[in-house]
Amino acid sequence: MQQHFIKLKMKKKLISFLNNKLLTLYNIKNPEIGIFERAYAYPKICEKLSSEGIKFRSPGAAALSLANANCFKFVIFAGKVREFDIAAGLYISSELFISQDDEFLIIAKTKQILLRIKEIIKNNRL
Numbered sequence: 001m002q003q004h005f006i007k008l009k010m011k012k013k014l015i016s017f018l019n020n021k022l023l024t025l026y027n028i029k030n031p032e033i034g035i036f037e038r039a040y041a042y043p044k045i046c047e048k049l050s051s052e053g054i055k056f057r058s059p060g061a062a063a064l065s066l067a068n069a070n071c072f073k074f075v076i077f078a079g080k081v082r083e084f085d086i087a088a089g090l091y092i093s094s095e096l097f098i099s100q101d102d103e104f105l106i107i108a109k110t111k112q113i114l115l116r117i118k119e120i121i122k123n124n125r126l
Contacts, residue, residue, distance in 0.1 A: 034074035077105040
């Protein structure tokens with residue numbers, strides 16, 4: 001069953017449009033891993049992340065990864081990004097640090113990890 005949510009900024013809760021019940025948005029304060037969607041297409045970036053001890057997984061469920069970005073250290077969405085694919089995830093993640101260009105969307109828990117990921121991508125593109 002597909003869920004549709006709206007964000008209540010002050011209370012950090014979600015409301016299901018299907019049944020109007022409040023759903024708690026869990027905040028993981030110090031996540032240890034990140035998500036890198038489409039990592040298979042960027043082996044040099046994967047190598048650099050690994051060599052710097054930055055743990056990540058690539059589950060292949062971009063919409064879910066973006067919607068749950070607050071649970072991870074970072075989420076990288078690589079490749080062609082269509083606005084309608086990411087709109088809900090960006091809205092839910094609007095309080096996190098976000099950077100987007102033509103090839104990468106990065107959502108990070110902290111500004112420091114956002115800048116670090118951007119630098120790794122900049123220096124390790126194919």
